Amino acid sequence: MKLLNKSLLFIVLSTLINVAVSAKADGLDNNELLDIQHKWAEVNYQLSDKAQLKGFEQLIAQVEISLKQQPDNAENWVWLGIIQSSYAGAKGGLGALSFAKKAKKSLEKALSINDTVLDGSAYTSLGTLYYKVPGWPIGFGDDDKAKELLERALVLNPDGIDPNYFMSEYWFEERKYEKAKMFLERAQQAPTRENRPLADKSRHYEITQLMAKIDRKLKKKHH
16 A cells, blocks of 8 residues: 655555445445455455456446436445445545545545445545545645544444544544553454455554554654
């Protein structure tokens, strides 16, 4: 995962969803939903450069087809927002912001349909966007709004690996390292997602990296 300084236009998002898949979703059925999740993980973590961009473009097209058939399916809108966010991060530069804005609209649409969709994953994804994207006048970033959205996600999914990881990252960005470590330890202890092995493996790698950064900051602070 590439991490860029917040002073640059955009930071790569790698928001994964802790999905409680029903036997049959309204738009993406169970098998297609899992297929999207697995393809997203492969594209996000195993591809790079043009191949990665092409992979995200194909996934966006796939979800948009499903949305034409079921325009009011909140799960579809969440996944469209996640893929658009990931595409923005991979693309980088000024072009990234337009896709970040599209992702924001997709996630807001999902919440307008069902504000508890996918155990609060829309809140996690949207909150992450708010603290990754630069603020006015360049973008729509807002740290206070980010915190509010991430807290809503944790109410819906207090033990989830993703809401805890991104809340930890938020507090790290805010230089509140003790709080960051507390949430990251919760992410470490999150239940395993049996149908998301690549996603969990990649997230735990990111947790290890962030924990090392937090520990270095705390050690420096206490000396």
